[in-house]
Amino acid sequence: MSTATNPAGATTIQASSGFDVFQVRRDFPALQQQVNGRPLVYLDNAATTQKPRRVMRALEQFYCEDCANIHRGVHQLSERATECYECSRGKVQRFLNAREAAEIVFVRGTTEAINLVAQTGGRQWLAGGGEILITGMEHHSNIVPWQLLREATGATLRVVPITDSGELRLDEFEKLLNPRTRLVAAVHVSNALGTVNPVAQIIRLAHAQKTPVLVDGAQSAPQCKIDVQELDADFYAFSGHKLYGPTGIGVLYGKREWLDRLPPYQGGGDMISSVTFERTTYNKLPYKFEAGTPNIAGAIGLGAAIDYLEMLGMDNIIAYEREVLDYATRRLSAIPGLRIIGTAREKAAVISFLLGDVHPHDIGTILDQQGIAIRAGHHCAQPLMQRFGIAATARASFALYNTREEVDRLAEGLEKVREVFA
Amino acid sequence: MAELRDLYQELILEHSKNPRNYRALADASRTAEGFNPLCGDHFTIYLKLEGDRIEDIGFQGSGCAISKSSASVMTQTLKGKTRQQAEELFQRFHELVTGKAHNGQLEQLGKLAAFSGVAEFPVRVKCATLAWHALHSALRERASSVSTE
Numbered sequence: 001m002s003t004a005t006n007p008a009g010a011t012t013i014q015a016s017s018g019f020d021v022f023q024v025r026r027d028f029p030a031l032q033q034q035v036n037g038r039p040l041v042y043l044d045n046a047a048t049t050q051k052p053r054r055v056m057r058a059l060e061q062f063y064c065e066d067c068a069n070i071h072r073g074v075h076q077l078s079e080r081a082t083e084c085y086e087c088s089r090g091k092v093q094r095f096l097n098a099r100e101a102a103e104i105v106f107v108r109g110t111t112e113a114i115n116l117v118a119q120t121g122g123r124q125w126l127a128g129g130g131e132i133l134i135t136g137m138e139h140h141s142n143i144v145p146w147q148l149l150r151e152a153t154g155a156t157l158r159v160v161p162i163t164d165s166g167e168l169r170l171d172e173f174e175k176l177l178n179p180r181t182r183l184v185a186a187v188h189v190s191n192a193l194g195t196v197n198p199v200a201q202i203i204r205l206a207h208a209q210k211t212p213v214l215v216d217g218a219q220s221a222p223q224c225k226i227d228v229q230e231l232d233a234d235f236y237a238f239s240g241h242k243l244y245g246p247t248g249i250g251v252l253y254g255k256r257e258w259l260d261r262l263p264p265y266q267g268g269g270d271m272i273s274s275v276t277f278e279r280t281t282y283n284k285l286p287y288k289f290e291a292g293t294p295n296i297a298g299a300i301g302l303g304a305a306i307d308y309l310e311m312l313g314m315d316n317i318i319a320y321e322r323e324v325l326d327y328a329t330r331r332l333s334a335i336p337g338l339r340i341i342g343t344a345r346e347k348a349a350v351i352s353f354l355l356g357d358v359h360p361h362d363i364g365t366i367l368d369q370q371g372i373a374i375r376a377g378h379h380c381a382q383p384l385m386q387r388f389g390i391a392a393t394a395r396a397s398f399a400l401y402n403t404r405e406e407v408d409r410l411a412e413g414l415e416k417v418r419e420v421f422a
Numbered sequence: 423m424a425e426l427r428d429l430y431q432e433l434i435l436e437h438s439k440n441p442r443n444y445r446a447l448a449d450a451s452r453t454a455e456g457f458n459p460l461c462g463d464h465f466t467i468y469l470k471l472e473g474d475r476i477e478d479i480g481f482q483g484s485g486c487a488i489s490k491s492s493a494s495v496m497t498q499t500l501k502g503k504t505r506q507q508a509e510e511l512f513q514r515f516h517e518l519v520t521g522k523a524h525n526g527q528l529e530q531l532g533k534l535a536a537f538s539g540v541a542e543f544p545v546r547v548k549c550a551t552l553a554w555h556a557l558h559s560a561l562r563e564r565a566s567s568v569s570t571e
Contacts, residue, residue, distance in 0.1 A: 359486035361461050362430075365543060369426045377461050391462035391484055420430050421487070 019316040025401050027052040027308070038371030041406045046191045046219060046350055046397035047375055048241045051305070055245055058304035062297045069293055071270060085296050088303030089286070095306045096236065096253050097227040102285040103259065106299050109250035110218040111141040113237030114185070116252055116289065117214055118145040120262040125182040125212075126155040132183050133176055133211075135197065136162040136387055137190040140380040142216045146185065155182070162387065166193040166342035170201065177205060184213045188220035192379035192395065193342025194325075194350030196224070203232050212258060218242055222399070223321060223348040225314050228253050240298060244399075245305035249298030252289070259285050266291040317400045324398050325349040328407045332396075335414050341393050349398035352379070355414060358421045360394040366420055367413045374410075428539030429546070430487065437491035442498050445480045455567040456483075456556030458548055463489045467556045474504050481553060488537075488546050493553030495533050505561050512554045519550045 025031050030050040033040050042050060062084065068077035070085050086101070093101045107113045122145075126132065132146045136159050146157050158181075160173045168186075177184070184206045188199050203213045212234035217226065221238035228236050235258070240249040254262075264271055264282055268291030273281040282288045309317065328351055332338055337356035355363055364376035375395045378385045385391060396410055447468035456465045463485030470478040479497045484490075496515075500508050515534050517523040521541035528535045540550045548570040559566040 359490075361463075361486035361546075361549065362488070365429070365546065366426060382462075385462070391464070420426065421435065 019312070019320045019400075021320065021401060021403050024312065025403075027054070028401055029053060029056075031401060035371040035373070036369050038409075041372040041402075041409045043396040043398060043402065043406070043410060044373045044375045045222075045399035045402075046242070046379075046395065048247070049222065049244045049399050050401070051244055051246070051301075052308045054308045055301045055304045059246065059297050059301045062300050070296055071287070081296055084300045084303070085294070088299045088306075091303040091306045092251050092253075095226070095310070096251075097229055098253055099229060100256065103253055103256055105252040105254065105259070105286040105289040106294050107237075107250050107252050107289075108248055108295070109239040109241070110216060110237045111145075111239075111250075113235075113250055113252035114142055114214065114216065115145045116265045117185075117235050117237075117254070117262075118149045120265050121212075121258065122146070122149045122183065123153065124262070126150075126153040129154050129156070129180075130182040131156045131158050131178070131180045132185060133158050133160065133173075133181050134185050135160045135168055135173075135187060137166065137168070137193060137195060137197075137381065137384050138185075138187050139191055139216065139218070140382070141218075142185055142187055143383065156180075159383075160186075162195075162384075165344055166190065166195045167344045168195070168197050168202075170198065173202065174205060177209065177211070179209060181206070181209070181211050184211055185216065186213065187216040187218075189217075189223060189348045189350075190342065190381075190384075191219050191350065191397075192352055192381040192384055192393070193344065194347040194352070194397075195342055195344040196220070196346035196348055198346075199233070200231050203234075207232065219348060219350070222309075223318065225318065234258055240302040240305065243302070243305055244308060245302035246295075246298045249295045249302050251302075256285065259289070262289075264291070265289050268292040270294075312400065321349040321398060321400060324402055324404065324407065325351070327404050328396065328398065328410070331407050331411045332414070335411060335418075337418065338414065341388055341390070349402075350395065351397075352393040352395045354390065354393060355417060356421065358417055360392045362421070363394040363414070363417050366417045367410070370409070370413045370416060372410055372413045425539065425542045429543055431536045431539065433495070433533060433536040434487060434491040437494040438487035441481075441490055441494040443480045443494065443501075444482060446482055447478055447480045450480075452560040452563075454556040454560035454563070456552045456559075456570070457567065458485075458489070458552055458570045460570070461486065461549075463549065463552055465489070465493050465553050465556060467493070467553060467560050469557070469560050471505075474506075476500050476503050476505070476508060479557075485552065486549050488540065488549040489552045492537060492550045495536070496553050496557065499532065499534060500557070508557065508561060512558055515554060516551060519547050 028050045066080040068081040070082040089101045089104050092104045206213045214235040215233045217238040222243045236253040241247040271291040339354045341352040360376035450468035451471045452469040465483030468480045481493045519540040555568045559568045
């Protein structure tokens with residue numbers, strides 16, 4: 001029996017959101033497999049999501065029919081490839097509600113987007129000192145680039161503490177924010193705790209003293225409705241592969257007023273208007289930041305993923321994941337000895353937990369033997385683990401295709417863990 | 423699920439709950455840290471060498487059931503052994519957990535043979551060998567640190 005073909009028991013979820021998860025699951029070939037003799041339950045979505053057929057088809061079409069380099073060929077294929085690539089940029093622009101497509105820079109992923117801002121704007125803003133303000137729940141990708149910048153500029157890195165439930169101390173944020181703060185870099189949704197941070201408030205407070213804000217949207221882009229204009233974010237970064245798209249493609253949104261003023265990130269082809277040995281003039285936005293042949297196929301695949309999400313409707317996805325999270329939270333909380341790490345009032349569909357004194361690595365292995373994929377470890381957020389005085393957690397993270405039956409399988413799997421370690 | 427029972431054998435679970443020689447040696451002549459940055463497992467091995475012989479050995483730290491029990495069984499096995507015997511056992515143990523051991527070798531390994539199931543779980547080999555890597559390093563240098571990555 002596969003959960004994908006058994007709609008019994010899913011009626012409540014379907015009825016309340018108008019979202020047919022069993023229909024949706026058919027779009028994801030990877031979900032149709034067995035692992036260790038059981039139907040796969042994939043709950044490692046905060047690490048990466050599975051891809052719908054539509055994304056694979058877009059990649060196949062590009063490589064089978066439209067494969068050419070962009071922005072330079074005069075031939076038919078190059079024109080088609082350029083059109084598809086730029087069309088994807090337009091899709092991202094609408095997805096984020098950016099003012100214009102030129103504010104969308106394709107990069108490798110969230111990590112590269114943050115490094116881009118650190119190495120271009122960061123170097124300008126922090127030349128001769130100043131402070132960078134981050135939160136206590138950042139992923140290493142929103143810590144280490146600032147530490148590198150600190151080494152290069154002598155800047156100071158300040159960290160906003162969090163509460164025991166995993167919420168940001170906004171009062172502390174206000175205290176730490178000062179005229180020397182040159183940049184605030186904050187995660188929107190914590191990958192390790194699921195906490196949804198009040199980024200709109202953070203941005204308002206920072207803007208009150210003209211400090212730009214970079215939002216790490218790696219986890220929020222797939223789980224929240226993003227409107228960069230409404231948020232008034234200066235920079236917003238996300239990765240394609242966590243948004244049901246291909247790996248190796250991501251996006252940096254930046255307000256034109258900032259991007260125009262930043263120096264280029266890398267030098268090379270496509271980012272220039274003219275080159276002589278004496279002098280080079282840079283291309284306009286966004287090409288100034290896209291040196292070299294970009295991940296054309298990846299960008300096209302990301303566009304297809306966005307099409308897919310828009311077809312399902314972000315509101316439906318959000319409502320559905322909310323219900324799965326609530327159900328999973330209830331179900332897991334009922335397991336004796338299980339402790340959820342991260343109990344913020346505003347949470348996305350991520351549950352980090354400990355089970356008695358069983359090490360998360362052992363939990364991961366025993367669940368894997370039952371065909372259940374979760375993540376065990378520090379989730380690239382070691383300072384956050386230190387904050388809670390733990391080395392690691394087990395983490396189940398949910399996506400639009402996960403079902404209640406899969407939550408039940410997880411709960412049963414955890415009973416098995418308890419049995420082994422009884 | 424049969425593999426699961428092979429991995430989490432009774433002896434392994436028991437040692438992870440009640441690790442032996444779980445203490446720092448105040449008079450240690452050698453110490454070494456073993457660290458797996460991927461999962462955060464972290465152990466310190468304390469050695470008291472008497473000439474070429476391991477007079478006493480202890481460990482402290484935190485990790486999964488496999489890494490902790492492996493450290494525990496290792497300390498039990500190595501007390502009284504010479505450096506060379508310790509290095510040879512590490513070699514054999516490594517062969518065991520990577521599935522390269524011959525059947526005949528199992529008997530010579532004693533309690534260490536309980537880790538034979540690890541061979542079915544390649545990602546857990548690092549857990550099983552973490553303490554051994556630290557030991558290897560301690561035998562070579564006075565104070566050292568090893569990482570599995």
